[in-house]
Amino acid sequence: MILIGELSLWVALLMTAWTATVSFAGGALRRDDLIASGVRGVYATFAMILLASIGLWTALLTKDFSVAYVAGHIASNMPSAYIFTAFWSGQEGSMLFWALILSMYASIAMFTNRKKNHELVPWAAGTLSAILLFFIVTICFKANPFTRLDFIPADGRGMNPQLQNPGMAIHPPNLYLGYVATAVPFSFAIAALFTRRLDAEWLGVVRRWSLLSWFFLTVGILLGMWWAYVELGWGGYWAWDPVENSSFLPWLTTTAFLHSIMIQEKRGMLRKWNVVLVVVSFLLAIFGTFITRSGVIESVHSFAQSPVGPWFATFFFLSVGITAFLVGTRLRDLEAKAELESLVSREAAFLYNNLVLVGIAFAVMWGTIFPIISEWVKGTKITVGPPFFNSVNVPLGLLLLLLTGVGPLIAWRKASASNLKRQFLTPTVTGVVVGGALLALGMRNGYALMAYALCGFVTGTIVQEFYKGIRARQTIHEESLIVAFFRLIGRNRRRYGGYIVHAGVVMLFAAFAGLAFKTDHDVTLKPGESYQVQDPYGHTWRFVSQGVSTNQQPNRDVIAVALETYRDGKPMGLTTSEKRQYLDSQGQPLFQPITQVAIRTTPQLDTYVVLAGVRGADTAEFRVTFNPLVVWVWTGGYLMLLGGLIVMWPQAEKRRPQSGYVAVMPPKSAGASAEVPVAV
Numbered sequence: 001m002i003l004i005g006e007l008s009l010w011v012a013l014l015m016t017a018w019t020a021t022v023s024f025a026g027g028a029l030r031r032d033d034l035i036a037s038g039v040r041g042v043y044a045t046f047a048m049i050l051l052a053s054i055g056l057w058t059a060l061l062t063k064d065f066s067v068a069y070v071a072g073h074i075a076s077n078m079p080s081a082y083i084f085t086a087f088w089s090g091q092e093g094s095m096l097f098w099a100l101i102l103s104m105y106a107s108i109a110m111f112t113n114r115k116k117n118h119e120l121v122p123w124a125a126g127t128l129s130a131i132l133l134f135f136i137v138t139i140c141f142k143a144n145p146f147t148r149l150d151f152i153p154a155d156g157r158g159m160n161p162q163l164q165n166p167g168m169a170i171h172p173p174n175l176y177l178g179y180v181a182t183a184v185p186f187s188f189a190i191a192a193l194f195t196r197r198l199d200a201e202w203l204g205v206v207r208r209w210s211l212l213s214w215f216f217l218t219v220g221i222l223l224g225m226w227w228a229y230v231e232l233g234w235g236g237y238w239a240w241d242p243v244e245n246s247s248f249l250p251w252l253t254t255t256a257f258l259h260s261i262m263i264q265e266k267r268g269m270l271r272k273w274n275v276v277l278v279v280v281s282f283l284l285a286i287f288g289t290f291i292t293r294s295g296v297i298e299s300v301h302s303f304a305q306s307p308v309g310p311w312f313a314t315f316f317f318l319s320v321g322i323t324a325f326l327v328g329t330r331l332r333d334l335e336a337k338a339e340l341e342s343l344v345s346r347e348a349a350f351l352y353n354n355l356v357l358v359g360i361a362f363a364v365m366w367g368t369i370f371p372i373i374s375e376w377v378k379g380t381k382i383t384v385g386p387p388f389f390n391s392v393n394v395p396l397g398l399l400l401l402l403l404t405g406v407g408p409l410i411a412w413r414k415a416s417a418s419n420l421k422r423q424f425l426t427p428t429v430t431g432v433v434v435g436g437a438l439l440a441l442g443m444r445n446g447y448a449l450m451a452y453a454l455c456g457f458v459t460g461t462i463v464q465e466f467y468k469g470i471r472a473r474q475t476i477h478e479e480s481l482i483v484a485f486f487r488l489i490g491r492n493r494r495r496y497g498g499y500i501v502h503a504g505v506v507m508l509f510a511a512f513a514g515l516a517f518k519t520d521h522d523v524t525l526k527p528g529e530s531y532q533v534q535d536p537y538g539h540t541w542r543f544v545s546q547g548v549s550t551n552q553q554p555n556r557d558v559i560a561v562a563l564e565t566y567r568d569g570k571p572m573g574l575t576t577s578e579k580r581q582y583l584d585s586q587g588q589p590l591f592q593p594i595t596q597v598a599i600r601t602t603p604q605l606d607t608y609v610v611l612a613g614v615r616g617a618d619t620a621e622f623r624v625t626f627n628p629l630v631v632w633v634w635t636g637g638y639l640m641l642l643g644g645l646i647v648m649w650p651q652a653e654k655r656r657p658q659s660g661y662v663a664v665m666p667p668k669s670a671g672a673s674a675e676v677p678v679a680v
Contacts, residue, residue: 348410
């Protein structure tokens with residue numbers, strides 16, 4: 001099976017080259033036979049890459065240490081689940097995994113568009129195949145996972161222990177699913193530019209795939225945050241690490257696109273902007289892949305220096321050049337069909353939203369590449385740390401939060417003074433009450449106060465919009481509250497699913513604001529000694545050391561220290577943190593020792609205890625961190641994903657009139673409650 005997998009990879013290389021060629025030729029010559037051959041080639045390529053992937057999984061699961069990739073990433077004493085996930089834990093395997101997802105997505109895109117978008121399909125198939133061709137060529141010549149060793153070692157090196165974590169096992173697949181999904185909107189955008197069919201035809205396909213990309217990027221980012229929090233032991237979940245940033249960048253631009261596409265659908269505006277956002281999202285995904293694999297930055301998330309870095313840089317700049325030429329030569333075809341009528345309108349609010357999202361993306365991009373640029377220019381790498389990112393992005397983030405609440409309240413085209421007064425009253429009062437209450441309770445951190453006041457404002461907006469929709473249904477249909485709520489969501493999933501996403505965003509901002517009150521305490525204890533401290537809420541915690549214990553497990557040695565924990569004098573049980581040294585099958589140390597964090601979670605805060613080290617036989621050094629509101633990061637993330645699923649869920653199209661007459665709907669009032677989508 002391993003040999004079949006390797007041969008399948010080379011067949012996939014030839015098949016992809018054929019598919020790209022006949023697809024572009026079929027589109028240019030309008031030959032249905034070539035177009036059909038290209039589509040069949042997409043399906044055949046997926047089959048070949050799937051066979052190659054099965055071959056690598058076979059090598060891993062049978063522990064064939066004659067394969068260099070297997071010997072470098074698994075060991076005999078590793079749990080079976082992590083042997084399976086080792087497929088994407090290394091450079092070569094993750095490249096093959098990327099190609100597998102891309103070929104799968106290409107096949108789904110061709111199948112779902114087999115009866116529509118006939119002008120776009122060959123160009124999209126050719127573009128997808130060209131992208132896939134780059135990956136397969138890179139795999140075959142620079143990162144081949146089937147390379148054999150000159151000798152067969154008795155055992156493999158094993159996987160980095162920090163990657164042997166459930167979150168990290170499923171974080172990369174979700175991130176790859178999000179990254180790779182940007183290729184499909186990109187390909188249809190390129191197809192629309194090639195054919196100059198830049199009307200609404202391509203928007204439907206692009207929107208669905210952009211939603212899919214946004215959803216999986218959100219899952220991947222959240223899982224990465226959770227992994228960093230529970231595994232790395234530094235007490236946080238986001239450090240503005242370059243590889244973290246590289247996943248955040250396409251998420252920002254995709255989010256901007258999902259908002260701005262509504263303006264094009266509703267008013268025919270921002271056509272150039274939307275094409276640029278689709279293209280930039282894909283280019284940022286490629287840029288992130290380059291950052292991860294080139295070795296130009298140092299990160300716990302990234303791969304070591306490898307020969308694929310220059311290949312990715314070349315592909316990235318070539319893609320930038322081609323897309324810039326296509327967009328530049330089609331500017332006249334992308335002229336807007338309407339103009340912005342007022343700076344106080346829903347279109348303007350969405351435009352401001354886009355500008356802030358892109359502004360954050362630019363700041364993150366600049367902070368990420370600045371060390372690379374400084375090294376190229378001066379020969380010295382100047383690192384840009386969290387203070388820079390926070391100083392720029394915290395104010396922009398608060399402005400974005402404000403616009404999240406403002407957008408749904410303003411009417412399309414132009415808002416009247418009476419409309420603004422009626423719509424803004426309840427949300428504004430809610431925000432002022434929340435901010436005033438916290439100020440009265442003693443909160444003095446300016447950014448935190450502003451964040452919570454804005455969270456109150458956005459919450460007021462969401463509740464008001466749901467209430468108006470539910471009351472309208474109860475008045476017309478005489479439904480109960482619960483029935484009206486679910487029918488309301490079902491009737492307009494884009495609008496109300498978007499509000500649910502916004503509710504998750506509110507929870508995230510509230511949790512992020514809690515970081516302003518985070519406290520750290522370094523403690524050294526001998527057996528029986530205790531340490532007493534107050535958390536940010538004024539509760540008194542006492543930790544009593546129970547001494548140092550050691551034990552051996554099949555693939556690791558463990559040093560553990562338990563703390564008897566009391567909160568306001570009430571026993572809370574043992575809090576145990578560990579140091580783990582992983583071993584190979586011969587009992588020899590592998591990698592550096594890692595820390596197993598002890599986390600005690602409540603809705604108010606996390607008590608986060610890290611065993612920093614052991615001195616002598618019985619003296620333990622700890623760091624105790626009180627992290628307010630961390631659980632709401634994960635809760636807000638789950639709520640965002642729920643809203644995303646609601647928005648993505650297929651909705652039956654409304655039946656159109658069958659007669660020869662055109663149904664003309666009376667114009668809706670200028671009120672902001674008109675049924676228009678509010679997307680993710």
